[in-house]
Amino acid sequence: MLNDTIAAISTPLGEGGIGIVRLSGKKAIEIADKIFKGKEKVSKLATHTIHYGQIIDPTTSEILDTVLLSVMLAPKTYTREDVVEINAHGGIIQLNRILETVLSSGARLAELGEFTKRAFLNGRIDLSQAEAVVELIRAKTDLSAKFALSQLSGNLHQQISILRQMIISLLAELEVSIDFYEEDIELITLEEVRQRLTKISLEIKKLIETAKYGRILQQGVMTTIVGRPNVGKSSLLNALVGKPRAIVTHIPGTTRDTIEEMIDIEGIPLKVIDTAGLRHTVDIVEEEGIRRAKEALNQADLVILVIDGSTPLTMDDIRIMEELKTKEAILVINKCDLPSRVEIHEIEKHLPGKPMINLSVTKGVGLNDLKQIIKGIFFAGKILSTDEPIITNIRHKEALASAFENINSAIKGIEANLSFEFIAIDLRELLNNLGLIVGETVTEDILNEIFSNFCIGK
Ligand SMILES: Nc1nc2c(ncn2[C@@H]2O[C@H](COP(=O)(O)OP(=O)(O)OP(=O)(O)O)[C@@H](O)[C@H]2O)c(=O)[nH]1
Ligand SMILES: [Mg+2]
Known part of the structure; x- marks a missing residue:
């Protein structure tokens, strides 16, 4: 398999300033010679140099594009084989025509990741580096x-x-x-x-x-915002995301479906999920929303429980707190711009030891502190150094x-x-x-x- 020469479009398939067709293998230079017309033959070019010229369909002599062609001879290349890169104009039809010409001149379409696989098989990198x-x-x-x-x-x-x-x-x-x-x-x-x-x-x-940090860095901390209706969950999601992603109204039961957004807190990716307010309901749509909310709650790495600080606790609040006992959770007492009517000691009794923070989403108070708490939970005291694997x-x-x-x-x-x-x-x-x-x-x-x-x- 390592004997044949592979080729593929290496840039994303869309409109772009340039697009690159890459070839790797024993016949890369020979194929480039067939289709490239520049000042000199490709086989005469020095390694690691780049050249202006045209790509020609050898069967019809039609000019396909004006390009810059780079020549990189083995072994100091990505794959440790001869590599040719054709920097063409970045249109998908255009790039496909060049690729087809390359393929009909003796290359085979590369499989997924095959350039990197060759780098591994030829001993340039190990598997962990390829990954x-x-x-x-x-x-x-x-x-x-x-x-x-x-x-x-x-x-x-x-x-x-x-x-x-x-x-x-x-x-x-x-x-x-x-x-x-x-x-x-x-x-x-x-x-x-x-x-x-x-x-x-x-x-x-x-x-x-x-590995705990590794998974977080790769997939994000799955962070579910829960609470009874109308406490400000969707407002919090919007504030974290920085745009009005979820509908906010004064009507309890506004959010029905779960809404997901990725955010970045100083390098930590967070997948934040806004959910339907948890309460007893007979509405079929809301009931399904609540089922989804509970599912998101069960899967969460981190739960943000929002409580309305301007009203006394309700049975719905207490029921939700009971479900969070064994979860990594942050308690957010929202609407602190209004007079406080919530019993903090009551909350502490239900969820002792969990971090708690006063917030006013509408006034933008406390959001930064919330972000610091989140960061602290996942990288407690650990200054991440990229020197250590x-x-x-x-x-x-x-x-x-x-x-x-x-x-x-x-x-x-x-x-x-x-x-x-x-x-x-x-x-x-x-x-x-x-x-x-x-x-x-x-x-x-x-x-x-x-x-x-x-x-x-x-
Ligand atoms: N005073 C005040 N009002 C707020 C605050 N945060 C949200 N609200 C208001 O509370 C109401 C409900 O906000 P939402 O964000 O829709 O609440 P929710 O928890 O998503 O509600 P559901 O989707 O129904 O479960 C809206 O009228 C918001 O403007 C706050 O910090 N202070
Ligand atoms: Mg909502």
């Missing part, structure tokens, strides 16, 4: 992009390699111990093995714990979880005085699981699944 490419493309905030970029630069790869190296040398020493068991040579002691494994186990645990990928997390089990099983084996042979089995399994992350031990199926998540042309 970071997708994360970078899909990053929802500045901070998620920064973490994707640092994974792309290889910081996770490096960390995993260090751990694997530690295990490999430990295994080597264990194997010597197994071979020379009968002889009277001073070899590695069980206690020493245990200590070294414990150290590795702590490192793996630390990595697993970062963060696990953003569920596949990596699962591999690390299995690795953690292997290492614990090895440590238990030592404590139970099992022979080195048994411990070595766990360690080999451990090595295998860590290898999954960087792609040293993955199967073709896993690879195909990973790259099928890419876009075409990447």
Whole structure:
């Protein structure tokens, strides 16, 4: 498969200033020569240079576009193969005609993510770096992009390699111990093995714990705004989003369907969901809205409970509070521009220890404090540094979880005085699981699944 030359449109399929058709493979230069007319033949051009010329359909000699063509010869390219990029005018019909000409001149249409897959198969990047490419493309905030970029630069790869190296040398020493068991040579002691494994186990645990932040950075904190009708939920959503996204009226029961919007709080992406006010109702539409609200409440990473501070608590407020006992929740006492009539101690009794804040959405008071509380909950005391790897990928997390089990099983084996042979089995399994992350031990199926998540042309 690596023998053929692949091509695809690498820019988004829409109108654009320029669009790029990319080729990679052994015949990239030969194909470019067939279709490009510039000052010199493409095969004569120096690597990493860019040239003005025209793309010609070789069968009809028709001029398809005036372009800039860049030539990048292996191995210092994205795929480590010869790469040619045709910078054409960015119209979809136009780009498709160029692509078709490239294909009929000997290239094959690239599969999803195939350029990056080649970069991996040709050993330029490891699998964690290839996956970071997708994360970078899909990053929802500045901070998620920064973490994707640092994974792309290889910081996770490096960390995993260090751990694997530690295990490999430990295994080597264990194997010597197994071979020379009968002889009277001073070899590695069980206690020493245990200590070294414990150290590795702590490192793996630390990595697993970062996955919580990783998921948030990638998918956003699912934040559901709940409360009884008319307390100001939709007003709060609009204030957070910064535009009148949801309908606000003084009539209780205004919001029926759930409304979702993405917002960015200092780099943390939040998927905020406004919901129908929770109360007993006989209206069929409202009832369905409430069912959806409860569903969004159950799935939430964070719940913002809005309470109307200008009225005493009602049974509806209390019922909702009862449902939030085990949830990560922030209590927002809204309408603090009006005289307060709510019993704060009563709220504290129902939901002790939850952060509470006074707000007036209409006057814009307290919104910044609310954002700081949200930020504090998810990155409590942790100053995020992009130097340290963060696990953003569920596949990596699962591999690390299995690795953690292997290492614990090895440590238990030592404590139970099992022979080195048994411990070595766990360690080999451990090595295998860590290898999954960087792609040293993955199967073709896993690879195909990973790259099928890419876009075409990447
Ligand atoms: N005085 C005052 N009124 C507010 C404040 N926030 C919202 N309101 C008013 O409260 C009423 C209800 O606001 P909404 O945002 O529609 O309330 P809701 O919780 O989404 O209501 P439902 O969709 O019916 O569940 C509107 O008239 C708002 O203008 C506030 O901070 N102060
Ligand atoms: Mg509403």
